[in-house]
Amino acid sequence: MVPDTIIIGAGPAGLFCAIHAATAGCHVLVLEKNEEPGAKLLLAGTGQCNLTHDGDIRKFALRYGDHGKFIRPALMSFPNKNLMDFFHKRGLAMVTEENGKVFPVTRKSSDVLAVLLAECMKQGVTIRCNEPVTGIVRAGDSFTVTTVSASYQAGTVVITTGGASYPQCGTTGDGYRLAGSLGQPVTEIAPALAPLLIRPFPFASLSGISFEGMHFSVWRGGKKVSDYTGDVLFTHLGLSGPGILDASRGIMPGDIVRLSFAGPMRRDEFTTELIQRAAENPGWQIGTILAKYPIPERLNRKLLQLSGIPDDLTCAHFSAEKRSALIANCTEFPLVVTALGEFKIAMATRGGVALDGVNSKTMESKIVPGLFFAGEVLDIDGDTGGYNLQAAFSTGYLAAEGIRKRQGHTGS
Ligand SMILES: Cc1cc2nc3c(=O)[nH]c(=O)nc-3n(C[C@H](O)[C@H](O)[C@H](O)COP(=O)(O)OP(=O)(O)OC[C@H]3O[C@@H](n4cnc5c(N)ncnc54)[C@H](O)[C@@H]3O)c2cc1C
Numbered sequence: 001m002v003p004d005t006i007i008i009g010a011g012p013a014g015l016f017c018a019i020h021a022a023t024a025g026c027h028v029l030v031l032e033k034n035e036e037p038g039a040k041l042l043l044a045g046t047g048q049c050n051l052t053h054d055g056d057i058r059k060f061a062l063r064y065g066d067h068g069k070f071i072r073p074a075l076m077s078f079p080n081k082n083l084m085d086f087f088h089k090r091g092l093a094m095v096t097e098e099n100g101k102v103f104p105v106t107r108k109s110s111d112v113l114a115v116l117l118a119e120c121m122k123q124g125v126t127i128r129c130n131e132p133v134t135g136i137v138r139a140g141d142s143f144t145v146t147t148v149s150a151s152y153q154a155g156t157v158v159i160t161t162g163g164a165s166y167p168q169c170g171t172t173g174d175g176y177r178l179a180g181s182l183g184q185p186v187t188e189i190a191p192a193l194a195p196l197l198i199r200p201f202p203f204a205s206l207s208g209i210s211f212e213g214m215h216f217s218v219w220r221g222g223k224k225v226s227d228y229t230g231d232v233l234f235t236h237l238g239l240s241g242p243g244i245l246d247a248s249r250g251i252m253p254g255d256i257v258r259l260s261f262a263g264p265m266r267r268d269e270f271t272t273e274l275i276q277r278a279a280e281n282p283g284w285q286i287g288t289i290l291a292k293y294p295i296p297e298r299l300n301r302k303l304l305q306l307s308g309i310p311d312d313l314t315c316a317h318f319s320a321e322k323r324s325a326l327i328a329n330c331t332e333f334p335l336v337v338t339a340l341g342e343f344k345i346a347m348a349t350r351g352g353v354a355l356d357g358v359n360s361k362t363m364e365s366k367i368v369p370g371l372f373f374a375g376e377v378l379d380i381d382g383d384t385g386g387y388n389l390q391a392a393f394s395t396g397y398l399a400a401e402g403i404r405k406r407q408g409h410t411g412s
Contacts, residue, residue, distance in 0.1 A: 080386075179371075186351075304326070
């Protein structure tokens with residue numbers, strides 16, 4: 001079979017585009033660099049695959065920073081409910097967590113991939129693995145796509161090579177080079193959804209402790225830039241967890257992240273309460289007062305130590321100086337960001353194929369007719385919570401629709 005459409009990269013965006021283009025009557029060839037398709041999908045959600053989010057699709061666009069406007073047509077053309085229907089109809093039961101995250105009931109990414117591969121097979125999609133694409137040339141109305149072992153021709157090409165994070169998955173930024181070689185503008189790229197590296201990190205010995213719904217703020221040049229609430233995890237190198245990963249889009253090296261261990265309480269409320277408790281219980285150790293807050297015991301001791309307070313100091317001997325040190329550390333503990341995690345540990349890529357060079361209603365290049373893009377190769381990165389996979393599926397679907405219209409297929 002001679003393909004009319006070549007898709008480069010067998011991740012969720014490429015496979016979903018292949019399924020829908022083939023369903024519409026296209027002859028589709030998918031070229032994948034790795035031995036097997038879907039390497040990154042298999043890692044998603046620590047192997048459990050947070051497929052999408054159950055929230056109102058009209059509010060999804062807010063989850064992609066400044067680029068929500070571009071992705072809106074894709075999301076509306078194939079929303080989260082359609083995605084869940086797609087998998088449900090093919091036998092994959094799903095569960096929605098209280099926070100809206102949707103997972104397969106089996107908690108196995110491999111089950112999600114299996115549905116996609118079975119559907120590709122059913123629709124007659126050819127997938128060739130071990131075929132890293134090294135070049136694309138356009139001559140007349142057709143493209144010649146070269147891999148390490150062969151070359152192929154087609155009238156339509158879709159680049160779905162993903163980003164540059166987790167390069168061990170095959171995602172080494174090839175799509176940016178391929179797009180750039182055809183004259184497609186590509187932005188600077190950087191790691192996104194990245195943990196924060198803090199050197200020295202005073203809580204390194206507490207690595208593994210996590211905080212649900214922690215309040216934290218980000219400061220730059222002495223001014224507060226933003227406030228956040230989200231789950232935070234101490235690692236041995238700094239901060240991670242969904243709240244930090246989502247906030248990382250707006251954080252730069254040199255910024256100060258101030259953590260509140262006192263829950264939603266403001267500094268003045270915490271101060272009043274602490275002073276009152278200390279006055280009412282002069283014989284208590286300071287650590288006993290801290291234990292009244294959602295502060296784990298090991299952190300309790302660490303905060304005392306960092307505030308210069310001996311473990312056995314009682315409230316009767318709690319000096320004003322020590323008190324203000326403890327209050328500052330409990331409500332606004334300052335951590336200077338040394339760096340954001342590198343590509344090898346970031347969950348997504350910021351930047352990519354520039355959005356002003358792509359038609360948001362078809363995913364076709366505005367510069368090279370017949371060239372399409374979908375998934376993370378585009379300059380789109382979403383929050384944690386299923387938003388990145390939904391973006392890959394929705395843009396993959398919309399690209400297939402764009403191809404169908406361009407090739408004049410009616411669909412089946
Ligand atoms: C550890 C981890 C956990 C994640 N968990 C979640 C989650 O739970 N929920 C969520 O929504 N998102 C999650 N993400 C993000 C999500 O996995 C990605 O956004 C999504 O996989 C992007 O899909 P894609 O199809 O665009 O690209 P990818 O899935 O990256 O697929 C691109 C494919 O293209 C291939 N390729 C690259 N270059 C070439 C070439 N030259 N020739 C041929 N093939 C090539 C690659 O080998 C790869 O198979 C996670 C990411 C990571 C790293």
